[in-house]
Amino acid sequence: MIRMVNNYQGPWSLLDDLVSMQDDFNRLFDDRNGVSRFGRRSYPPVNVWQSADSVIVDAELPGVDPNAVEISVVDGALTLSGKRAGELDQAETVHQRERQEGEFSRTIQLPYRVDADKVLATYRNGVLRVTLPRAESDKPKRIQVKAA
Amino acid sequence: MTQGTDVLSPERGTVESQEVNRVTAVCTPAVDIVERRDDVLLTVDLPGVDDGALEVNVENGILTIAGQSRLESVQGFEPVYREHVAVAYRRVLRLSDRLNPAGITAHLRQGVLRLAVPKREEIKARRVPISAG
Structure with missing residues (x-):
């Protein structure tokens, strides 16, 4: 479960990871560091919320330029895609490499049809929030019953 | 999974987001560690953490990174699908005496913490001048 990709053991170690038993335990249950690249778990992790009028999708995308994320809505599904760049190019020596990098794409089925022209996206502290208003044509309508 | 959050103060949320922001897990954040000529650069993913909820301490050569993530308010919404929760991030690293x-300098931007730990002067790489002749 613990991945130490490229775990460099030099002639002397600059940084030793003090991973406690507690951390190991948590990793077993909260394996959010992912495997190298975006294997096994879908990326990015999302929370989806809904009300009668709109859907909110919060995606954890730390360090990703929000303008470089492609957000598209097709047939009641939201797709987020983009690229997460690594920062290892400026390195002389890589000691530890756990952060995910590379291209990602994830499609989320929405609970109802949305108005693609009114989708709003904000980005704060590495979390992308996409707000998708329900399509007018999809909203439940109350039919007035006329008294006889 | 609720224990082990002792390094962090409890809830920071407003009333409507308290339930959403109840810390339910301690999480070890992913870190990249690269060595450059004059320093070591640590890059740590801390999505949902703002600078007021982050603490970086060095004591006796032990570097501790502790932060608490906070989910944005979703008042009036109900959860459909949930993959991330408010967590207490914690990572402890021992610094070499070199x-x-x-x-240390620290910058938090877009949910990513970048720490630059300089090498001591005496071990920085130096270009050795070669005299011709």
Whole structure:
């Protein structure tokens, strides 16, 4: 479960990871560091919320330029895609490499049809929030019953 | 999974987001560690953490990164699908005595913490001048 990709053991170690038993335990249950690249778990992790009028999708995308994320809505599904760049190019020596990098794409089925022209996206502290208003044509309508 | 959050103060949320922001897990954040000529650069993913909820401490050569993530308010919404929760991030690293903890710089941007730990002067790489002749 613990991945130490490229775990460099030099002639002397600059940084030793003090991973406690507690951390190991948590990793077993909260394996959010992912495997190298975006294997096994879908990326990015999302929370989806809904009300009668709109859907909110919060995606954890730390360090990703929000303008470089492609957000598209097709047939009641939201797709987020983009690229997460690594920062290892400026390195002389890589000691530890756990952060995910590379291209990602994830499609989320929405609970109802949305108005693609009114989708709003904000980005704060590495979390992308996409707000998708329900399509007018999809909203439940109350039919007035006329008294006889 | 609720224990082990002792390094962090409890809830920071407003009333409507308290339930959403109840810390339910301690999480070890992913870190990249690269060595450059004059320093060591640590890059740590801390999505949902703002600078007021982050603490970086160095004591006796032990670097501790502790932060608490906070989910944005979703008042009036109900959860459909949930993959991330408010967590207490914690990572502890031992610095070599070849590094200079007094010179650490830290920047948090877009949920990513970048720490630069300078090497001590005496071990920085130096170009050795070669005299011709």
